[in-house]
Amino acid sequence: xxxxxxxxxxxxxxxxxxxxxxxxxxxxxxxxxxxxxxxxxxxxxxxxxxxxxxxxxxxxxxxxxxxxxxxxxxxxxxxxxxxxxxxxxxxxxxxxxxxxxxxxxxxxxxxxxxxxxxxxxxxxxxxxxxxxxxxxxxxxxxxxxxxxxxxxxxxxxxxxxxxxxxxxxxxxxxxxxxxxxxxxxxxxxxxxxxxxxxxxxxxxxxxxxxxxxxxxxxxxxxxxxxxxxxxxxxxxxxxxxxxxxxxxxxxxxxxxxxxxxxxxxxxxxxxxxxxxxxxxxxxxxxxxxxxxxxxxxxxxxxxxxxxxxxxxxxxxxxxxxxxxxxxxxxxxxxxxxxxxxxxxxxxxxxxxxxxxxxxxxxxxxxxxxxxxxxxxxxxxxxxxxxxxxxxxx
Amino acid sequence: xxxxxxxxxxxxxxxxxxxxxxxxxxxxxxxxxxxxxxxxxxxxxxxxxxxxxxxxxxxxxxxxxxxxxxxxxxxxxxxxxxxxxxxxxxxxxxxxxxxxxxxxxxxxxxxxxxxxxxxxxxxxxxxxxxxxxxxxxxxxxxxxxxxxxxxxxxxxxxxxxxxxxxxxxxxxxxxxxxxxxxxxxxxxxxxxxxxxxxxxxxxxxxxxxxxxxxxxxxxxxxxxxxxxxxxxxxxxxxxxxxxxxxxxxxxxxxxxxxxxxxxxxxxxxxxxxxxxxxxxxxxxxxxxxxxxxxxxxxxxxxxxxxxxxxxxxxxxxxxxxxxxxxxxxxxxxxxxxxxxxxxxxxxxxxxxxxxxxxxxxxxxxxxxxxxxxxxxxxxxxxxxxxxxxxxxx
Numbered sequence: 001x002x003x004x005x006x007x008x009x010x011x012x013x014x015x016x017x018x019x020x021x022x023x024x025x026x027x028x029x030x031x032x033x034x035x036x037x038x039x040x041x042x043x044x045x046x047x048x049x050x051x052x053x054x055x056x057x058x059x060x061x062x063x064x065x066x067x068x069x070x071x072x073x074x075x076x077x078x079x080x081x082x083x084x085x086x087x088x089x090x091x092x093x094x095x096x097x098x099x100x101x102x103x104x105x106x107x108x109x110x111x112x113x114x115x116x117x118x119x120x121x122x123x124x125x126x127x128x129x130x131x132x133x134x135x136x137x138x139x140x141x142x143x144x145x146x147x148x149x150x151x152x153x154x155x156x157x158x159x160x161x162x163x164x165x166x167x168x169x170x171x172x173x174x175x176x177x178x179x180x181x182x183x184x185x186x187x188x189x190x191x192x193x194x195x196x197x198x199x200x201x202x203x204x205x206x207x208x209x210x211x212x213x214x215x216x217x218x219x220x221x222x223x224x225x226x227x228x229x230x231x232x233x234x235x236x237x238x239x240x241x242x243x244x245x246x247x248x249x250x251x252x253x254x255x256x257x258x259x260x261x262x263x264x265x266x267x268x269x270x271x272x273x274x275x276x277x278x279x280x281x282x283x284x285x286x287x288x289x290x291x292x293x294x295x296x297x298x299x300x301x302x303x304x305x306x307x308x309x310x311x312x313x314x315x316x317x318x319x320x321x322x323x324x325x326x327x328x329x330x331x332x333x334x335x336x337x338x339x340x341x342x343x344x345x346x347x348x349x350x351x352x353x354x355x356x357x358x359x360x361x362x363x364x365x366x367x368x369x370x371x372x373x374x375x376x377x378x379x380x381x382x383x384x385x386x387x388x389x390x391x392x393x
Numbered sequence: 394x395x396x397x398x399x400x401x402x403x404x405x406x407x408x409x410x411x412x413x414x415x416x417x418x419x420x421x422x423x424x425x426x427x428x429x430x431x432x433x434x435x436x437x438x439x440x441x442x443x444x445x446x447x448x449x450x451x452x453x454x455x456x457x458x459x460x461x462x463x464x465x466x467x468x469x470x471x472x473x474x475x476x477x478x479x480x481x482x483x484x485x486x487x488x489x490x491x492x493x494x495x496x497x498x499x500x501x502x503x504x505x506x507x508x509x510x511x512x513x514x515x516x517x518x519x520x521x522x523x524x525x526x527x528x529x530x531x532x533x534x535x536x537x538x539x540x541x542x543x544x545x546x547x548x549x550x551x552x553x554x555x556x557x558x559x560x561x562x563x564x565x566x567x568x569x570x571x572x573x574x575x576x577x578x579x580x581x582x583x584x585x586x587x588x589x590x591x592x593x594x595x596x597x598x599x600x601x602x603x604x605x606x607x608x609x610x611x612x613x614x615x616x617x618x619x620x621x622x623x624x625x626x627x628x629x630x631x632x633x634x635x636x637x638x639x640x641x642x643x644x645x646x647x648x649x650x651x652x653x654x655x656x657x658x659x660x661x662x663x664x665x666x667x668x669x670x671x672x673x674x675x676x677x678x679x680x681x682x683x684x685x686x687x688x689x690x691x692x693x694x695x696x697x698x699x700x701x702x703x704x705x706x707x708x709x710x711x712x713x714x715x716x717x718x719x720x721x722x723x724x725x726x727x728x729x730x731x732x733x734x735x736x737x738x739x740x741x742x743x744x745x746x747x748x749x750x751x752x753x754x755x756x757x758x759x760x761x762x763x764x765x766x767x768x769x770x771x772x773x774x775x776x777x778x779x780x781x782x783x784x785x786x
Binding site: 043222295299308316324382384385 | 437696714733735781
């Protein structure tokens with residue numbers, strides 16, 4: 001797939017991570033001023049780089065994003081804020097732009113000051129290496145990884161009057177793990193011409209249907225960030241194809257989000273949860289989230305147990321008003337619960353089918369209205385608990 | 394400890410459970426009309442006996458409670474309602490009272506009709522065996538157990554003008570497990586004289602501070618019920634000692650609730666979570682619940698990891714407004730996080746201390762106001778996941 005025009009990338013190892021075979025610094029540079037919008041963690045304990053980006057967005061003239069992995073620069077007080085700003089100033093100086101035109105993200109251990117000497121040295125080394133080659137894009141995607149086992153990337157293209165608009169993105173880490181409170185970071189870039197006013201509602205909608213619709217353990221991190229840059233280098237405005245553009249951004253975000261679920265720690269199944277027939281999308285989301293977050297549903301799926309009771313009772317405490325007869329449930333296409341009554345089904349066959357497939361499709365069907373939503377979650381495995389219980393200082 | 398006067402008890406095996414060495418039917422009988430109040434699951438998918446009790450409470454003249462374990466009579470439709478009512482009618486007939494004076498609870502497998510022949514035969518056999526002996530009380534406490542490894546009982550006594558008021562209670566099952574969606578059931582009885590109007594606020598407050606302040610996995614079951622009966626057999630009204638009486642009920646409820654946490658499936662640590670210095674108790678509860686429900690906090694405790702980052706970031710997404718500097722954290726008395734900044738502490742020593750003790754004391758200290766609350770939770774162990782992932786039909 002083609003990368004958006006007018007962007008260059010780099011990723012390399014600087015010494016923040018212990019393992020020198022891993023990249024820990026990433027640059028995304030736009031050759032021209034890019035409109036930029038972002039969405040950030042709602043956690044009251046939020047990292048220094050999040051505070052810096054919040055101040056600077058939305059923006060009309062972003063020129064770069066610098067990301068380090070291995071240290072989250074969170075819970076680091078005033079020093080953390082100074083360090084985050086210094087990272088942006090260092091990149092800005094290399095590009096001869098203003099520090100305010102540079103965004104910054106961090107992910108990794110929290111509560112420890114950034115090793116600024118290494119980071120600043122890394123930035124200086126990295127700046128001359130930026131390139132528009134796919135290989136550099138991939139190295140940039142690697143540079144943001146923490147416990148991810150693979151990069152998550154996405155590419156989209158729209159043709160308008162013979163002109164092409166390109167969208168690309170990469171993301172990392174759905175699960176928070178300790179002490180590396182691994183954050184969700186996602187970066188979307190496009191060469192469409194678009195104002196922050198156009199991009200704002202599009203990113204909010206896309207995030208609602210992607211990153212806000214996945215649940216690994218329901219723990220909002222200190223550093224979660226999604227950023228969208230549009231630099232206009234295609235010479236084509238997104239305005240006349242607003243809906244198509246919004247849909248492409250949403251699909252790209254969903255591809256990244258589902259990629260995060262599939263690469264979550266020690267996951268053995270992906271749950272795809274469809275809730276239909278509620279009065280509002282908000283109601284559907286409440287039900288989907290209750291099911292997606294239920295440890296009992298998640299352990300049952302880990303055990304390949306088609307446990308309709310856990311799923312329906314999770315729906316029951318989701319906080320929406322319904323009677324039992326309003327609800328039916330299908331798992332992998334088989335009706336297990338029909339208008340409030342469990343069906344007679346072959347539990348062993350259903351279990352065997354769960355065992356054979358990575359994806360488990362859960363459909364909760366109400367008859368209250370026309371709204372719906374889709375959520376993704378992971379199962380809860382003994383491996384996950386072991387992984388997250390390891391005492392590591 | 395002395396049992397409240399005017400109550401008789403029995404518990405025995407009737408054949409609902411597979412294992413004949415376990416009791417599965419319990420009777421609590423009051424020799425005189427008892428004022429009764431109850432609190433029930435808010436789950437929209439709620440069992441037939443819950444629906445029956447809701448109709449009958451509050452009441453001025455309850456004479457008995459019948460409880461079966463092994464089958465929850467949930468998701469059983471109209472037949473389930475008829476069966477629940479028939480259980481109460483059968484007990485009422487034996488006691489020569491009205492069916493409406495009898496309450497009913499069930500716990501166990503959901504989605505399967507009650508084996509009514511066994512249950513009704515059991516009730517007939519059990520009725521002649523009721524007795525006021527402590528041994529019968531204990532057998533009644535056994536009859537409600539599902540995956541509990543021990544009975545949970547409580548006793549309190551208040552002396553008023555030389556007269557004694559007695560309170561007793563028993564409870565079962567904090568964790569929902571599948572397919573035995575094990576419910577939380579608790580029964581409190583007293584020989585105080587008290588109206589439902591007096592008892593209502595007392596039970597609500599007590600449940601808020603006990604059963605609503607424990608969290609094993611955040612999954613509200615279809616059958617959760619707490620019932621309080623006051624039969625007046627002591628000849629002493631609770632009215633003149635309202636506060637003392639309320640406190641004794643609250644303490645009794647807390648003792649049962651903490652007993653449930655300690656006997657939760659595969660638990661290796663109890664978390665006692667104190668949140669202080671919030672603007673309202675509601676805020677304190679939000680923070681406590683976020684920490685109590687966080688799989689990352691729970692796995693860290695399982696791993697004896699004094700992970701301040703997971704605890705503070707759980708507080709951060711609890712939905713209350715605060716700045717990082719407003720929050721400090723102690724774990725087992727040691728300050729780990731001081732007004733928004735992690736302290737230097739001996740992590741290995743803290744870990745060793747966690748390992749040695751069943752209880753982990755987590756104190757989240759805000760400086761926003763004077764409100765506070767206490768919550769209890771469990772750690773999340775590999776054993777829990779294995780236990781709940783077992784595929785059993």
